[in-house]
Amino acid sequence: MGRNILKYGVIAGLVVAAGMWGTLLAFGNDMPHGWSGMALGYLSMLVAFSAVVIGIRRYRDVDRGGVIGFWPAFGLGLGISLVAAIFYVLAWELAQATVVGDFAGRYAATAIEQAKAGGAGAAELAKLTAQMEAFKLQYANPLFRLPMTFAEIFPVGVLVSLVSAAVLRNRRALPARG
Template sequence: MFATALRYGAISGLVVVGVIVAGMLYADGPGGGHASSSMWFGYLVMILALSTIFLAIRDYRNKKLGGVIKFLPAFGLGLLVAAIAGVVYVAAWETFLAVSHYPFMENYTAAMIQNQRDAGVTGAELDAFIAQMEEMKVMYANPLFRLPMTFIEIFPVGLTIALISAAILRNPKVLPARA
C-alpha cells in the first residue's frame, strides 16, 4: 500500500508545485498576476492533481485486493497519498524559494494591499491591514510557521478527495469467482 501511496502522492505533489510555480513565474511577466485569481487557480490545480488519490485507491483495490476494499482502508490510503503529496509540495516549494529567492510573500502582501486600495479602503483601516500584512511577512520568514502553513494549503483538499474517493470506490463484498 505504501508503494502505491508514494508513487501517486509524489506525482500529485510535483504536479501541483510545477503548475503553480510556472503560473507564478508567468504571472510576474507582462500584465502581472492577481492574488485572488491565482489562489483559485492554485486550488483548482490541487483538486486536479489530487485526483490521483482516486486513481491510487482504484489501482490498489483492483490490482492488489481483487476488487474488494472497505471504506476505512480506502480512506487510509487516500490520506497517505494526500500526506505524501503535502510533504512533496512543501519540500518542492521550500527548494524553489531557496534556489530562486522568489519574493513570494512580498508579492503576495503587495497584491493584497493593492486589492484593499482598489476596494476603496483608506485611513486607519488600510493602515491596520498594512500592519497585518507586515506581521504576516515576518511570520512567513520563520520556517516553523511557513512549513506547516504550506502543508495546510494542500492537505485539506486531499482529505476531502480521500473521503469522496473512499466512499465511491469502497466495495466490501467479495466478488464471486469466475469460471
C-alpha cells in the same frame, strides 16, 4: 499498501509541483492573485489528487480482488495526500528560494493596494499595514511558513480521499476492465 502510497503520492506530488512551477514560469512576478490565482492553484491540486482515485481503485482491483472497505481506502488516500503535500511544500520552498523572492512583501503590497482601491480609510489602511508587517515577519519563519504551506494542500487531499473512499468501496463504482 505502502508501495502504493509512495508510488501514487510521488506521482501526485510531481504533478502538483509541475503545476506550481508552470504557473511561476508562465506568470513570473505577475502571478494572478485573488480568485483567479486560487482557482488556478486549487485546480492543479485537484488534477494532482486524481492520483488518489487511481491509487485507491488500482489497490482495490489488483491487490484486494475488487473489494475495499471505507477505512482502508481512506487511509490509502490520506497516505497519498501526505506524500503529495510534502512534495508541494518542498516545491514551494525551492521556488521561494530561487524564483519567487519576496512573496510576503508582494502579497502585503497587493493587499494594501486592493484596500486603497476599495476606498479604505486611513485608520483601516494603518491597521492593515500593521497586520501585513506582522505577516511578513511570521512568514519569514519556517516554523510558520512550512505548516501554512502544508495546510494549503492537505485539506484538499483529505476531501478527495473521503469522497474517493466513499465511492470506491462500492465495487460497481469504476469497475475493473476485463
